[in-house]
Amino acid sequence: MADIIYTLCGGTYINITNKCPCRCTFCIRSQGNAVGDAENLWFYGNEPSLDEIKKAVDAYGFEKIDSVCFCGYGEPTERLDVLIATANYLRTINPSIKIRINTNGLSDLINGRSTAKEIGEAFDIVSVSLNDPDSDSYDAVTRNIYPTKAFPALLEFTKECAKYCPEVHMSVVDVIGEENIEKSRKLAESLGAKFICRSFDEGR
Numbered sequence: 647m648a649d650i651i652y653t654l655c656g657g658t659y660i661n662i663t664n665k666c667p668c669r670c671t672f673c674i675r676s677q678g679n680a681v682g683d684a685e686n687l688w689f690y691g692n693e694p695s696l697d698e699i700k701k702a703v704d705a706y707g708f709e710k711i712d713s714v715c716f717c718g719y720g721e722p723t724e725r726l727d728v729l730i731a732t733a734n735y736l737r738t739i740n741p742s743i744k745i746r747i748n749t750n751g752l753s754d755l756i757n758g759r760s761t762a763k764e765i766g767e768a769f770d771i772v773s774v775s776l777n778d779p780d781s782d783s784y785d786a787v788t789r790n791i792y793p794t795k796a797f798p799a800l801l802e803f804t805k806e807c808a809k810y811c812p813e814v815h816m817s818v819v820d821v822i823g824e825e826n827i828e829k830s831r832k833l834a835e836s837l838g839a840k841f842i843c844r845s846f847d848e849g850r
């Protein structure tokens with residue numbers, strides 16, 4: 647079994663799925679050459695049950711952890727029920743823990759319904775990867791299975807999340823250039839999200 651809980655640069659992360667409707671050009675899932683620590687995040691089709699995730703949480707000692715992020719080699723909202731149940735379980739163990747999700751923002755398309763309220767209420771921070779400020783560029787870089795629909799869906803999801811979650815972020819990486827960074831900033835802020843521009847070295 648792959649690692650359900652892992653640490654990276656001092657942060658604690660929870661990996662619940664390898665499924666994702668995107669095939670981002672920069673993602674290690676697309677490159678198929680995960681090595682070292684990254685290799686430990688592949689479930690090879692045997693994704694953990696909620697009971698297995700709870701056991702991993704119990705063994706980790708979250709009583710002493712300040713914050714945790716749901717982010718693995720997949721899109722966490724692919725397993726929405728397990729995701730929310732795990733977040734709620736973490737709060738029973740540590741009511742003051744700050745819980746974040748890194749998401750592609752496509753949960754509404756993945757789950758076939760509006761999901762922002764339940765996600766926004768379950769997390770302290772929802773961080774959505776914007777990648778690019780327009781639909782065509784977004785589809786080109788994410789190679790998602792919902793061309794033309796994905797970009798408007800992630801904007802709607804972000805806007806709705808901002809109604810329910812205390813902190814919503816939208817991120818890009820600086821490789822898109824100054825003009826697109828500024829367009830992305832305006833877009834994120836118009837949706838009620840805090841804009842984050844990461845350097846290429848930090849990743850998306």
Ligand code: SF4
Binds near residue numbers: 666675719
């Ligand atoms: S959305 Fe995230 S997990 Fe999915 S392919 Fe893109 S970078 Fe990888």
